[in-house]
Amino acid sequence: MVDQIEILDLIIFFGYMAGILLFGISFYFRKNKTPENYVTGGGKLPTWAIGMSIFATFVSSISFLALPGSAYLSNWNSLVFSLTIPIAAYIAIKLFIPLYRKINSVSAYYYLEVRFGSWARTYASVCYLLTQMARMGSILYLLALPMNALLGWDITWIIIITGLSVIIYAALGGIEAVIWTDAIQGIILIAGAILCLLIIISQIPGGVPEAIEVAKAHDKFSLGSLELDFTSATFWVILIYGFVINLQNFGIDQNYIQRYMSAKNEKEAVQSTWFGSLLYVPVSLLFFMIGTALFVYYQSDMNMLPADLQPMEAADKIFPYFIVNGLPTGFTGLLIAAIFAAGMSTISTSLNSSSTIILSDHYKKYISKNPTTSSSFKVLRISALFMGLISIGVALAMTNVTSALDAWWALSSIFSGGVLGLFLLGYMAKNVNKIEALIAVVNGVLLISWMSLSGLVFESSLLEKFQNPLHANLTIVMGTMVIFLTGFLLSGFGRKKNRS
Template identity: 30%
Template sequence: MEDFGLLNWTILIVYLIGNVFMGLMFSKDINSAENYYLGSKTIPWWAIGLSVLATYVSAMSFLGGPAWSYGSGLGVMMIHINYPIVIFLVITLFLPFFYNSGVASIYDYQEKRFGKKARSVMSIIFMMTQTLSSAAVLYATALVVSFIIGIEVNIAIVVITIVALVYTLMGGITAVIWTDVIQSIILMVGAVIIFYFLLTDLPQPLMSTLSELKAQGKMNILDFSLDTKVEATVWTGVVAMVLYHTTVYGANQMVVQRALAAKSIGDAKKSFLLMGFIAFFIYFLFLLLGVLFYSYYNGQEFDNNNTIVLQFAADTGLPGLLGIITAAVIAASLSSLDSALNSLATVTTLDFYEKYFKKEASSNHYLKASRWFTVFWAGLIVVPAILFAQSEGSVLQLLTKVGSYFVGAKLSMYALGFYSQHTTERGLLIGVVAGFLAVWVAATQTNIAWPWYCAIGFIINVPVSIGASLLLDGRQSELSVYTIKGQKKMYREQNLPVKQDGWYLIPGKVDNISWLLVVFFIATLGSLYLLSIFI
């Protein structure tokens, strides 16, 4: 973009300085490794909830969502229809195990349930997947900078990494969460502004536009096809992607670490409930923007569809609009990268450095180590980010595809831990290998759509793990306390309180409000069905 303008530059610079100032404001409280990972456990639940939203509903969705639906239509909403069910499972099964343990790394559960090797495998899988997803976020941000200033994307990637690194080293999880709160608000304000101006600039009324889009096949939301080669169907949304997103939100250090910073189990659950009730509307807005852009630009081809939102902001000519949109996208992306660097450093320090290389050192020592690992991961993420820059498709779609290769193994390791008495560490690891091989075969030798990769890995991993465990180690006579049955038995035998302030402490017990998520899920499906009929 040749002329970004003084007003837009002012908005962008002031906003970024404000984020840095917040990082500095909270940095004075980071005097131990525990503060760096979990803060002081005084952050309100709504702030943590908005932080979770800002991390995954950020620039990846703001840029990639419209790009995806611009090319594929509103049917891709099925990929994101499942959040109420996902959050129902996460707060019922995963959160109690992690929060009650009092640890900063959620992969500590794998060691307690199976052993050190299982913990290391899970940590390594997280590092691999988070590095790739963070690289995609970094690329999305660099794309914005390149679009505005005109510098090469690769140069922008390096510059943004340096900025994000400096910001991350200052704040710790407390600064991450509070900057996320502001960033999520700014991002949504930008989206609503874009939506408003897009509606006013459409050549036809909204309903006429939607009818025309339906005739063009862009509004086919509910596809009941059983063809596994189709990417976005009702079945991928309510089956395959439920498994995928449950792993993303339940077994992901970057997400759960925020909930661990809550002051109680109730606050941790409420922060996730916010995501369960709001995510549908946010993703629907972003994807609807994509099909409306398709009508506005008459299906015009772009060099890179991820720039459509920015192009529209520039085309409107409203003073300061491009600055607001750019600030929102860059700030949200930096926040996501900040969160990733913090969680990667946490896992590296706790699961490897402290465990195998430097045991029983001081908290101050581990704080310094965490910051050095933050620098390490910032440098490493640059490499795949540059590779992502070679892709012209939707970065959101690309990110989701990459993640689908690994989530089956993660889901299986937790599902077996929760429910299988007889699975052992040796059998579990054999199952993980078998699951990876199954996904590789599906991805390279078949035309099965990527949303099913998680389900394939899970379906193969579970029986192989159980069978290998029985063959190698036999039936286990003792019930692990880290299974759901074991937890219930422990609470019963030790006469422990099963609730705290009205919220269940014990995993597997459903809080009353969680049933509203199921009702909400059914309501959203019904709403989409009615929308497809009356357009």
């Protein structure tokens, strides 16, 4: 039977869910609805709201649950990823934002078609859609954990209900619904995370000084080994991976490009990017502090955890367990609402951007070049539904993974397809032609396939020398480098041959 504490928490949580759902749907009834407004908001959205939306897109439930889980399990190695964000954002502000505002296309991949032909645009957009399926699936799975801990509800049904709820308001409300709900949810998740850290610290005997001493004794503040070892998650591996993946996020990810185009002008697009990216760094640090504080808290008495959560492999479930069992009345509902705020904002962003790509890069290109307004809206909403349902399927498959953060990072490396390398090739090597770019992409895909699958294909002891020796996170790095360098060298060879 649900006791009084759980009833109050449920009232807070479901009240929040209902409020966000109704608020998002309300944008469906706005006047002057056009497909352009659906995907860019008419270029009238305020800077702070776009910036908060960029921040909320970064802070998914992957951050809210997986980062504390990572800090609890090991150390602050994954924080290095966050430290590369300002560098990647600076490069995007100098190179990519002016480019997108100049070509004035809602699709992040239109530029690739201009440079290398329609195959490049289609390849990049398919890689993007695959990445979003993996991302939304990971987030939906992590969202289900606290509700499972709170009520004991089946994770499968939690994933399905949550996924359908986000699909409804993201499909109906468009980018305005996404950005404004992101802004609200971003504020809620920051407040919830700060509140949770304060409560954990207050329950540790000895407070902050004791927490620091215990964490130091267990090397919890380490950013990883400084050895030049690229076979494990050293400081350098995460630094390189973080720079490449964040440059890809800010430079070519449709989620972000669509926000650049939603701003009134280039100056406001730059300001919103700085706001969202710089805000994420201290907030991600906050999540690592929560994970370390949880380690110290439970280290004092492991009997506070049930037997199935005492193994370190259960790290992703520790924070949800504390939220349900360690917070005062009412705060549990608030924190679960904050977690759902983080996840729902990212999923709604991905759904809106994915449907935009399906319409602009596939439907308009291969099915109907000039669809009616009615047809465009139908495609956008059906696409959001399709992507949402696929992500629910991915989330159900994620229930068997050990670490959601590691699983997401591995999938994102594979599905990215080295598209950043193709973009940099088009932007920086002006003499590369279509054939040279295509050969470069084929080489990159072959390398990514080998790095991703060699452990399965060459698993016997006789063939293990053919396995990828590098850490899985370097897959995206190597794929990007091979595509760029292959195209660059081929173009140089071609020019030399022509001169001869």
